[in-house]
Amino acid sequence: MTINEDSPQYATGTALVTGASSGIGAAYARRLAARGHDLVLVARRAERLKTLAAQVSEEHGVRVDTLVADLSDTGDLDRVVARAAGDDIGMVVNNAGINGYGPFAETDPALLEKVIAVNVVAVTRIARAAVPGMLARGRGTVVNVASTLAFAGSLPPDPLPTRAVYGGTKGYVVTFSRTLAAELTPSPVRVQVLCPGLTATEFHLTQGQEPVGGAEARVHDDGGMPVEDVVTASLRALETGEVVCVPGLVDGAAVDRVTAAETGLRASATSTLAPRYAQGSRQ
Numbered sequence: 001m002t003i004n005e006d007s008p009q010y011a012t013g014t015a016l017v018t019g020a021s022s023g024i025g026a027a028y029a030r031r032l033a034a035r036g037h038d039l040v041l042v043a044r045r046a047e048r049l050k051t052l053a054a055q056v057s058e059e060h061g062v063r064v065d066t067l068v069a070d071l072s073d074t075g076d077l078d079r080v081v082a083r084a085a086g087d088d089i090g091m092v093v094n095n096a097g098i099n100g101y102g103p104f105a106e107t108d109p110a111l112l113e114k115v116i117a118v119n120v121v122a123v124t125r126i127a128r129a130a131v132p133g134m135l136a137r138g139r140g141t142v143v144n145v146a147s148t149l150a151f152a153g154s155l156p157p158d159p160l161p162t163r164a165v166y167g168g169t170k171g172y173v174v175t176f177s178r179t180l181a182a183e184l185t186p187s188p189v190r191v192q193v194l195c196p197g198l199t200a201t202e203f204h205l206t207q208g209q210e211p212v213g214g215a216e217a218r219v220h221d222d223g224g225m226p227v228e229d230v231v232t233a234s235l236r237a238l239e240t241g242e243v244v245c246v247p248g249l250v251d252g253a254a255v256d257r258v259t260a261a262e263t264g265l266r267a268s269a270t271s272t273l274a275p276r277y278a279q280g281s282r283q
């Protein structure tokens with residue numbers, strides 16, 4: 001592995017990227033290869049991984065391994081987790097994700113479980129596997145990909161219903177990443193949560209595997225942010241130390257205001273029952 005001179009200190013070692021067969025993950029793989037990282041590319045579609053691996057290793061002279069795995073399958077996830085614990089791993093990009101959109105009461109519970117397996121369980125287990133070695137070696141970076149839908153709890157039912165479980169998983173990724181980042185401070189291991197808005201990928205063409213049609217699939221007709229810009233924001237935020245990276249957010253201080261509101265809420269919640277609950281309650 002050769003690291004470019006302009007590559008910052010955080011970016012050393014092999015990078016394991018999940019969901020590297022398309023979209024943001026593939027863009028991340030290309031950019032990290034250009035920076036001299038060896039790569040481990042994870043996804044289900046073997047052919048796509050093989051093609052990308054051949055391209056980037058030829059172009060940038062880095063070693064690229066592919067790991068074909070379904071992250072919702074426990075046995076497959078175990079293999080990825082074992083690789084993430086390798087002592088060459090300097091960076092993990094937990095990017096794979098599925099949406100499972102649909103009215104909550106009508107959506108197949110097995111699909112919802114899969115959304116949680118890929119978006120929550122895999123992210124947590126892969127990070128848990130990688131971080132101890134990173135701490136021991138005194139360097140490492142974990143990027144977890146969430147979404148601006150992590151902040152969707154205050155949305156009215158229209159125009160964005162049917163995303164409760166997806167939004168919930170991304171809310172987990174945000175809180176998990178921020179809390180872990182705080183826990184690992186002041187170690188040199190960095191944690192970032194990347195929260196893209198609508199991005200020009202294949203994401204909305206399936207719920208996870210089965211193609212979807214209609215308006216849902218046409219969401220990308222309007223474009224969305226190019227994947228290269230999303231990755232540029234993430235890499236720049238690693239340099240500046242931003243934990244919560246929202247690529248399209250012009251007013252970066254908005255994240256600080258969310259943090260301040262949370263702090264205020266926690267600080268003013270006492271261990272005494274609030275009067276509005278006490279009033280009128282029966283014994």
Ligand SMILES: NC(=O)c1ccc[n+]([C@@H]2O[C@H](COP(=O)([O-])OP(=O)(O)OC[C@H]3O[C@@H](n4cnc5c(N)ncnc54)[C@H](OP(=O)(O)O)[C@@H]3O)[C@@H](O)[C@H]2O)c1
Nearest residue numbers: 019021022023024044045070071097147198199201202203
């Ligand atoms: N596109 C958007 O508008 C948008 C907005 C906010 C956040 N995001 C987030 O960005 C991340 C990347 O999505 P994307 O937009 O780049 O979409 P994408 O093009 O659909 O890419 C998703 C990637 O995840 C992989 N994946 C899906 N299920 C998997 C499984 N069970 N096991 C292993 N890999 C799996 C897919 O590979 P295989 O199919 O080959 O397995 C693919 O490489 C996701 O976490 C998503 O939630 C996307």
